[in-house]
Amino acid sequence: MNRNRILFGIGVLAFVSVIVTVRLGGFLVDNEYRQPDRQVAAQEEQGEAELTPRQQGIADEQAADEAEAQARPYEEAEYRTVPFVGSRVTVWVLAQLHLLFAAFVLAVPLFAFIIEFVGYVKKEERYNKLAYEFTKLLSVSFSMTATFGAFLTFGLIILYPKFTNYLMHIFSPTFLPYVLLFFLEALFLYSYYYGWGKFGPKMHLFLGFMLNIVGTAIMFIANAWLTFMMSPGRRDDVDGDGVPDFVSAVSESGALLSLRDAFFNFTWMPINIHRIIANVAFGGSIAAAYAAFRYLQAKTDEEKAHFDWMGYVGNFVAIIAFLPLPFAGYYLAAEIYAFSQTLGIQMMGGTFSWLFVIQAALIGNLFLGANYYLWLGMGRMEGGVHFQKFIKWLLIAIALCFAVWATPRYAISSVSEIAAMGGSSHPQLSYLGQMSAKNTAVNILILSTYMSFLLYRRTGRQSVHPHRDLLTRAQAIVFSSAAALVIFYGVYGYYVDAAIRIRFAIPQVYSVLAALVVITVIDLPLYRNAAQSGETKWGRMPAVSQYALIFIALSFTWLMGLMGYVRSGLRQEWHVYGVILDTSPDAYTPTLGFATQVVSVTVLIFFGLLGVVFWLSSLGGKKDWEPKPVADGRDQLEGGQAA
């Protein structure tokens, strides 16, 4: 039977069902209990019809409700509730979804602009095309960001009216600039996207530049609102004793003393730095996931090659931004600790510290996934077998560092395990749970990942530099020295006081960063105009590599949700820390399991919506709809619709 007929039949059936239901309801109401017919008929004739007991009851209830409604004085609600999920989870999910789309919308223009600029300098059209491909994702994501921003705003106004009103009291002067910047963001974003190829390259680059400036400014304003909730004041040495003092932006009752102090508060700049870097890493990974999605759908070799390259660039951006992220996170955590010992202890030693074990596992997965993708990428090059033998050793180093990083200081143990260990920490493994081991592990992970990238870069290429042996040896010495220094400080840390040990993190980080810079500076001339032993075959990646890209994007998203919860949840029973108490029924810290479930569901919703974004973005590349020709020469209409 024709599909359209079935659909039509279902529609008619549904319509008839509604009519029958309504009629049946009417019949039942009409036939309720009444006074005996004759008496009612007589009363009706005399115009004295009495109400049935049921009708009388309903009328009385309505009258009572009306009287109560009239007598009720106007009261401002402090909180409103949402059935089943609760107010907190509702706002939590909405805020997280808004933030994820916003992070993506802010990040993509940043690297699209850089890629376009590289294309402009190198005079290579393929970079321009790639930047345009990334920008295609922006239009729908921008609408999603705005939609969830509106959801969140209404959610806050409806569910937390008093607190939202308080935030408006503090930050109302920032709202108009925010909206104006948002308008400019829309203007620059759409002119950047729709103006591709319509403006001269310099003008177009200028639009991209302005888009980034405006987007970053918007984020900085929103960051002030949320960081104020955590640290409502700034740090300054007021009494000149060399020790920073806390200058509160609000009075004890919560009245605003200084908008400047509320805006440029204690944790504002650390969040700004952390978010810019994290946004780029996250945006790169999502763009790479989009490329993977298109790669898996691609039908032609040309399409495969294009999306393989796009995935590679997106992942490259993500990993480059990811490498300094642990240091930015460390800075943010240190500032939170410096602002309040309560928050600091709660975060790193209290309930929330368990979430950092999950964070370690996720970051380990990210490093492993990124390296795995690079190793698979060696298969693109002909003659790529040469470096395969190193993969085993790199993998051992990465797995060991991953294990060290995920080792908790105090393990979750049963009673018998605690009895066997003589406490909550294992006599041997607890050494791996300390800061010295963790810092060493993360630095070696970064070095190993960089080594994977170097091997990937060299696969199928032969340097023609006259001093290639000398320079390669110099790179090896720099790399080994940095690794040796990191391990030395890691081991030496166990033999010195904690106060000195903490400072060892600095030379470890600097030696790694210095090694990355020096090796890169040597590598650029070393492999300039290198002889290619084989051709790079874009589009030759196995499908599993594309799933690795999606896995990396998923891990990034989950990580953002988790760490966002830690930062926000640390305030515990406070809306604004130390100023406005949360007195709603949700003012308790949920269990870790529940929190991770909320994060997981949010990530799933985000990826569902992202699927819609990817689908909409890929529509542009599809063929236009055309009516199917039929035998008698007339056009057959698809889906029962006229063209």
Place this chain on the structure above:
Amino acid sequence: MWGLNLPIVLALAAIGGVLAWRRAHTLVWLLYTGGALWAFFRFGFTVPIPQSVATIYLGITGLALVSYASSSRERLAETVQPIQRLILEPRYRLALAGLLVALPGLAAYNAYADLTMPLEAPGFGREIHPPPPTELTVHDETIDMATAENPYLHYKHDDPELYGKHVENGRRVYYENCFWCHGDGMGGDGMFAHGLNPVPSNFNDVGTLPALQSSFVHWRIAKGGPGMPAGGTPWDSAMPAWEKFLTTEEMWDVNLFIYDFNGYEPRALGQH
């Protein structure tokens, strides 16, 4: 040695040596690595490592092995080749049948072992320094925990003589009340220390006093073990609530003294 169960470790190493000598196939190496690490985590330490940690390690091991096997087309083909031969070649039918019985059998045994595991009460971790409240009320005086400092600390620079008097008073208070548990030298090893669980704090430790603001120490002295936040339980500290026995000044003085004695400064607000 190093807490390792040497016979197990040596046996595993010997098997690895034999495989290296015989130039074992990639698949054999992968199976050996997975199995050997499982055995190492389970039996390789004289004090067994907790199941939760072993699970993390085995998860990482599994991911790493799968990554290695599939990190290039050639290696993947090499790894799965024996499996394909086992399935496709008639001469391995007996081995295949054995495997088809063994794998579900292993899963069944695992389910059986899980179900017959003896039930145990769950263990609880304890926070050594539980997060303090945001405000503290002692003798009807409320202080903000984030900003409060020892009111006599500034005498160290402004009036060293007065500072010395407060430290001396703190010394008297300490050796009248605190040293029984925290010890003569403040190492947490006083004469009563061995009967207490949790053990008294060691003030010599660089991770204790310098990491805490003086308001935190004041909170611990004033309120003691009773009413400790949930994170500091389940073993309630035996520390008395000294606000019931000492004046506010005496408590700040002993606070000053323990820092002075150990040569530490309290962590200041805004200090990393």
